[in-house]
Amino acid sequence: MGLLEGTVALVTGIANKRSMAWGIAQAFDREGARLVLTYQHQRFRENLEELVPELGQTPALIELDVASDGSIAALGTWLAQQCADGIQCVVHSIAYAERHDLEGRFVDTSREGFLTAQNISAYSLVALSRMAAPLLAKAGGGAILTLTHLGSTRVMPNYNVMGTAKASLESAVRYLAYELGRDRIRVNAISAGPVKTLAASGVRGISQALRMTEERAPIPENITTQDVGNAAVFLASPWATHITGQILFVDSGFHILGA
Numbered sequence: 001m002g003l004l005e006g007t008v009a010l011v012t013g014i015a016n017k018r019s020m021a022w023g024i025a026q027a028f029d030r031e032g033a034r035l036v037l038t039y040q041h042q043r044f045r046e047n048l049e050e051l052v053p054e055l056g057q058t059p060a061l062i063e064l065d066v067a068s069d070g071s072i073a074a075l076g077t078w079l080a081q082q083c084a085d086g087i088q089c090v091v092h093s094i095a096y097a098e099r100h101d102l103e104g105r106f107v108d109t110s111r112e113g114f115l116t117a118q119n120i121s122a123y124s125l126v127a128l129s130r131m132a133a134p135l136l137a138k139a140g141g142g143a144i145l146t147l148t149h150l151g152s153t154r155v156m157p158n159y160n161v162m163g164t165a166k167a168s169l170e171s172a173v174r175y176l177a178y179e180l181g182r183d184r185i186r187v188n189a190i191s192a193g194p195v196k197t198l199a200a201s202g203v204r205g206i207s208q209a210l211r212m213t214e215e216r217a218p219i220p221e222n223i224t225t226q227d228v229g230n231a232a233v234f235l236a237s238p239w240a241t242h243i244t245g246q247i248l249f250v251d252s253g254f255h256i257l258g259a
């Protein structure tokens with residue numbers, strides 16, 4: 001019997017096989033969750049179609065662009081129609097900033113670049129949660145999960161505007177956890193160590209971050225998307241029933257270092 005047997009999980013943010021969200025989808029599949037997967041645009045749908053035969057189920061694939069309120073509403077309508085008993089889990093694994101804002105000086109970030117990072121990487125959690133909350137409540141409660149990074153509270157070279165977006169995201173986790181707890185909806189984040197995904201490749205210095213974990217983390221090796229998937233299973237499962245508003249670090253212990 002899997003830990004997520006009988007649950008329906010919406011997993012956003014799979015771009016390809018290296019995505020954090022793909023590690024989560026694989027772990028959820030292994031634990032018996034029924035999956036609804038979203039993709040940002042057609043190219044990623046094609047990637048998803050190549051990946052899903054690796055799963056033990058044929059999940060629904062739905063388009064979602066979190067920059068569009070209409071797209072979020074359309075997903076909500078689809079879920080309300082297809083999942084009559086509600087859903088138990090939402091995974092938000094989405095971030096975006098302009099490439100030129102992920103290098104050089106943070107002080108040079110433009111207004112537009114700053115707002116883009118906040119909109120796609122942080123506000124989208126609020127909008128998705130608002131859409132999904134009635135569906136989670138209908139199921140008697142559930143879990144909302146997002147992905148963050150230590151760059152929210154510590155300065156990481158080149159992480160720049162994404163650091164401010166992650167700080168906003170983590171604050172949103174706490175405000176959402178506070179408000180949605182009465183409906184037994186838990187909201188948590190996984191703060192992951194570096195993994196060379198498509199999004200991470202946009203941050204100059206990702207190779208240096210990977211090397212730093214290997215050289216200095218208490219567990220001197222890099223994490224995998226499977227590690228993130230397993231932590232997500234725990235947070236989505238009944239074993240985490242009274243855990244909410246938390247940032248769970250999956251980073252080989254890197255965040256405890258003082259220098």
Ligand SMILES: NC(=O)c1ccc[n+]([C@@H]2O[C@H](COP(=O)([O-])OP(=O)(O)OC[C@H]3O[C@@H](n4cnc5c(N)ncnc54)[C@H](O)[C@@H]3O)[C@@H](O)[C@H]2O)c1
Pocket residue numbers: 012013014015016018019020021039040041044064065066067092093094095096120147148149191192193194195196197198199200
């Ligand atoms: N890779 C790392 O080192 C690392 C570390 C910590 C946290 N994270 C976080 O993990 C999450 C997933 O990133 P990843 O590293 O798996 O990279 P990824 O590129 O595989 O995933 C990012 C996803 O965001 C989606 N996205 C971007 N704009 C969107 C939009 N407008 N609408 C819908 N989807 C949109 C992309 O389609 C993509 O699927 C992000 O929040 C990222 O910040 C990554």
